[in-house]
Amino acid sequence: MSPRRSGTAAAQGTSGTPPGRAAGLTVEERQELGEWARARTDPGEHGAWRPPRDRADPVALLEAQNRARDPDLVPVRHGRMVASPFTFYRGTATVMAADLAATPTAGLEVQLCGDAHLSNFGAYGSPERQLVFDLNDFDETLPGPFEYDVKRLAASFTIAAQHSGFSPEHARRATITAAKAYRKAMARFAEMSTLDLWYSRMSEHDLAAGMKDARRQSLAKVAKDKKRHGKAQADEMAEAARRGQAALTKARTRTSLQALSKLTEVVDGRRRIISAPPSVIPLRELGTVYGLDADELSAAMDKQFADYRSTLSADRRRLLDRFEVVDIARKVVGVGSVGTRAFVVLLRGRDERDPLFLQVKEATRSVLEAHLSPSEFPTAGERVVQGQRLMQAASDIFLGWSEGIEPDRYYYWRQLRDMKASVAVDTMVPAGMEYYAGICGWSLARAHARSGDAVAIAAYLGTDKRFEKAMATFAADYADQNEQDYQAFVEAIDSGRIEATPGV
Secondary structure, three states: OOHHHHHHHHHHOHHHOOOOOOOOOOHHHHHHHHHHHHHHOOHHHHHOOOOOOOOOOHHHHHHHHHOOOOHHHHHHHHHHHOOOHHHHHHOOHHHHHHHHOOOOOOOOEEEEOOOOOHHHEEEEEOOOOOEEEEEOOOOOOEEEEHHHHHHHHHHHHHHHHHHOOOOHHHHHHHHHHHHHHHHHHHHHHHOOOHHHHHHOOEEHHHHHHHHHHHHHHHHHHHHHHOOHHHHHHHHHHHHHHHHHHHHHHHHOOOOHHHHHHHHEEEEOOEEEEOOEOOOEEEHHHOHHHHOOOHHHHHHHHHHHHHHHHHOOOHHHHHHHOOOEEEEEEEEOOOOOOEOEOEEEEEEEOOOOOOEEEEEEEEEOOOHHHHOOOOOOOOOHHHHHHHHHHHHOOOOOOOOEEEEOOOOOOEEEEEEOOOOOEOOOHHHOOHHHHHHHHHHHHHHHHHHHHHHOOHHHHHHHHOOOOHHHHHHHHHHHHHHHHHHHHHHHHHHHHHOOOOOOOOOO
């Protein structure tokens, strides 16, 4: 076997081969592929970040994105991003995609999330009605080098730790934990059978057991070291475990029925979505925004709903047919995606106490497509859905896609609230962030192992600490870069170059 030829096939997905394992290679040959990649690009090389002289203006990159967004929401996007360097980082996937294009890679591809920062992980309900923890945002998903996602994740922990006022040591520990968990998990996945790997998931039970084990380890360290800081860490872990369990308990209440009481009202005997512009604008008021009358808007949504329905499997179409559409509204969500079109659809089942809320989000071209190969799918909506199905251990039963009535407008559909829970960065303690970094690293490795070659990636990462140390170095440097970009963003707002509406 020629390692160089096989490495190219696996990395580039030539001749119709998808990213990941090269067809026909044995386990030993896949290990050799990873070792060859390690010899070509040492894991320690990932630690260097120096902006190139011709680095694009980050504000200009954001302005370019804004041109395809709803103009009335662009200031809202800026207002959410300017809140802190961390919220700014959340909205700058396009900036980091351009930066990562200039960094070294091993040549091993996976299905990328494309925006794998720590706030894009969380718990949600599986089709079996069990809570699972996983990635939950795939707007930028695309095949590419596995390092891109790991670097995005690592930098997010360093920036979030700084945002929370943690010490440099705590920031570094959380960042290293994320990368180390990724490396160790990939080694375990490399040893699994194909189906065992595919069925792997992090359940609510796994989360609870992990938090309990982390607290036990903290207490054991206290008993061994007999140091005051150890006791403080154990107390922090106990508090983090309590908050984590409370979040999981609350997640079970986050359903369409709960959303019904928060998002709707009854007027003249009819249920409708409450108007709260600019965050929520019902269909009955959207004509002035898009220059269409109510009948035209309704007809457009009917067509999209029919297109979306056709992308579901036959059994799920039958299930969806048990519901009827009651109302629709534009609803602003997230940070980086603000300005892209997003809607919420209220449907009714057997009666008013049997609601279903669907979220419809615009899918645009992935920020990675400017630097990697374009998507194989004909529409951006299908790209998002197929990437999500490939990476997630369990996906929403109502996940599908549609085309808009305007050229080059595409959407994907999913449940608005499906027992979802996310981390509150502002209230995290150092021990809790370190634990959370570990489960994020594990989850990212599992998502990558489903689409990529876990054997080759594990062989590339090796058993030493070079990779996680390099990720921590990169993250610290990139956090500095993010701070500089944030200050340039603030100056652009202060100078009037761009407009920001905070507090929405």
